[in-house]
Each structure stands twice: as C-alpha cells, then as structure tokens.
Amino acid sequence: MRLPTWLAHHLAALRALLVFTVLLGLAYPLALVAVGRLPGLANRADGSLVRAGGTPVGSALIGQAFTDADGHPVPRYFQSRPSAAGDGYDPTATAASNLGPESVVDTIATDPAQSTPSLLTQVCARSRAVGELDGVDGRRPYCTADGVGAVLAVFRADGLTGRITRVVSVNQAAPATPFLSTYRGVPVVPAEPGVDYVAAGGIVTPIRGDAPAEPAVPADAVTASGSGLDPHISPAYAEIQVARVARERGADPTAIRRLVEQHTSGRSLGFLGEPAVNVLALNLALDERFPAR
Structure with missing residues (x-):
C-alpha cells in the first residue's frame, strides 16, 4: 500500500530529525568529550x-x-x-567597553551613580592610580592632575568661529577647580551636572598638557583587552x-x-x-x- 505523499514527506522528515539528533546531539558531543580525555589534552579541555x-x-x-x-x-x-x-x-x-578614541567627554549626572566616565577619563584615572601604587610618574597627555580627561568645551560667538565667549572643563564637575584657570584669556569654569555642553554648541577641545610623550605607565596597564x-x-x-x-x-x-x-x-x-x-x-x-x- 502506497502512503499518501504528505505522510511520506513527514515520515522522511522525522527520520532525518532522529538521525541528526543521534549524530549531532549525542555522538558528536561524546566524541569531543572523548578526545578531550586524551593524554596531553585533558588539561586544556578542563579550562587549563x-x-x-x-x-x-x-x-x-x-x-x-x-x-x-x-x-x-x-x-x-x-x-x-x-x-x-x-x-x-x-x-x-x-x-x-566599546569605547573608542573619540570617547573623551564624561557624562556627569546629578546622581554620581548615574555618571559615566569616558574612555579618556578611565585611562587617566587608571594611570594616576598605577603611578601612585608603584611610585612612578602616572601623568599622561590629555589628562588632568586629578585623573580625568583634560577636555574643554569652547563656546564661540558665531558657533565655530568668532570670539570665545565661554569655556567649560567638561570632565570636572562643580565645585572642582578647573585644570586651567583661563583659556585664551577667557576664565575656565567647571561643568554643571546634567548639562550636555556638546549639544549646547561647545567645541570639544582636548588639552595635551605637559606630560611626557612616552608615559611611564604602559598602555596595557590602563586599557582593557578586547x-x-x-x-x-x-x-x-x-x-x-x-x-x-x-x-x-x-x-x-x-x-x-x-x-x-x-x-x-x-x-x-x-x-x-x-x-x-x-x-x-x-x-x-x-x-x-x-x-x-
């Protein structure tokens, strides 16, 4: 007796499901476990x-x-x-962290727990901490002495041009003392929590500072691996x-x-x-x- 076409297709699919379940769900994993028990491989299979x-x-x-x-x-x-x-x-x-070289401005919230440091500030803070722990110079270019990114938001009269009207140290929240007292003759003020100075039109301006070109603290001490x-x-x-x-x-x-x-x-x-x-x-x-x- 010949089975209906639709039933034959379903039975073939069921057989394929059973075969591949046995092969890939049982035989293949057990074979890998057995290989992992071979001399010389057991330590690696257990996670070294x-x-x-x-x-x-x-x-x-x-x-x-x-x-x-x-x-x-x-x-x-x-x-x-x-x-x-x-x-x-x-x-x-x-x-x-998925943070890249353009991550230089911290998110400073009213609630400190909601604040998010930029990659630059993370690097600066780590370098400062390593320097203090190991008694070496923890300074790095574009870092302040208190371990945050040395970055200003510079406001100009005509947006990108014109005279400077205001300068904010965006990574130093009030009442902190800005790392620069003035920038091109204009007083530098600390950032107010919750204010987005970039969205407000400030031009992001990193300041290199006087740190050595080759920091004493190496890069792997201040950055995480992939x-x-x-x-x-x-x-x-x-x-x-x-x-x-x-x-x-x-x-x-x-x-x-x-x-x-x-x-x-x-x-x-x-x-x-x-x-x-x-x-x-x-x-x-x-x-x-x-x-x-």
Whole structure:
C-alpha cells in the first residue's frame, strides 16, 4: 500500500530529525568529550585550571583581580590588566567597553551613580592610580592632575568661529577647580551636572598638557583587552611593579626580576604578538619562593 505523499514527506522528515539528533546531539558531543580525555589534552579541555596545594585557584587562560575585599590592589602581588568583562574577568560576559578614541567627554549626572566616565577619563584615572601604587610618574597627555580627561568645551560667538565667549572643563564637575584657570584669556569654569555642553554648541577641545610623550605607565596597564579576560601583562608593566612587590615581600628586586623572566613567554611562532607575563603563574611562584611576611 502506497502512503499518501504528505505522510511520506513527514515520515522522511522525522527520520532525518532522529538521525541528526543521534549524530549531532549525542555522538558528536561524546566524541569531543572523548578526545578531550586524551593524554596531553585533558588539561586544556578542563579550562587549563591552575591549582595550588591541590585546590583550583584560577585558569592559565583567564585573568583575575588581585585585590582585597574593598577592591584595592594587594601590594604584595603583581596586578593584572584592567577588564571590561562584567564586573571584571567574567567569562560569561566577555566583552570590551566599546569605547573608542573619540570617547573623551564624561557624562556627569546629578546622581554620581548615574555618571559615566569616558574612555579618556578611565585611562587617566587608571594611570594616576598605577603611578601612585608603584611610585612612578602616572601623568599622561590629555589628562588632568586629578585623573580625568583634560577636555574643554569652547563656546564661540558665531558657533565655530568668532570670539570665545565661554569655556567649560567638561570632565570636572562643580565645585572642582578647573585644570586651567583661563583659556585664551577667557576664565575656565567647571561643568554643571546634567548639562550636555556638546549639544549646547561647545567645541570639544582636548588639552595635551605637559606630560611626557612616552608615559611611564604602559598602555596595557590602563586599557582593557578586547575579551576582558587577558591573563597576561607586558614585561614593561611587570617591570614597574617589581620594586613594590620586592619591598612588600622583603625580597631582592633582582630575584623578583628573574622570576618575572621565568614566567615571560615569547612571541607566538617567533614573530606573532608580543612577549607577555602570565600574572597568576607569576604570583603563585612568588607565594612559593617569597612568602608574604
């Protein structure tokens, strides 16, 4: 007996569904699990977990913060690169800030909790904090001494031309003292919360300042990676932390530098990327070789 065409089509579709369910829903995942159990691959399949005393303390592939309960850096540890993934290094929220080089004006709300710093201010604040923590010059071009973007909104009589009528330091909220007292003879005033000076016609004018062209604090210390999970820092960032870590642990800085070198990986394939230091592995080695006093 020949089945009706519509029923034959439905049965064929059902058979295909069952076959692909078995292949892709059962056989394929189980095959990948089996491959992940092969010698040499098991550690990678488990997330490259790092253990101390048999207890998992992190992953060699995912960064983490070395801070206290209040979020302050623990001085005896090397600090990681900033993260924009969730609350920091969250693999379920891996992401960048999506802020670019044109993000130089903060959103200053009446409620400070609603204020949003620009990328420039984030970089300035991080550089200042790193400078204070590690005893180096934290100044950067286009940053104020108090760690925000040095940006003015300049108002002119005829919009883009004409005499300057008003100047506002857009990232310093009243009653802060502006980083410049005057701009081209016109007094600079602090910003009022809730006012959009760009929409009001102000010309965004970053001020470079007198910071060195090559900041002492390297770029990876003040910017997050694209994933927000980078477990590495640059050798340059590690170097400016050596003196602090050595002091906190009562160790010879030369010995700390040697340990940094041992945990520095070279370029991939000899030419891709840059040398990098795995922060978690380095800090675990510190705890083993130079326990905190």
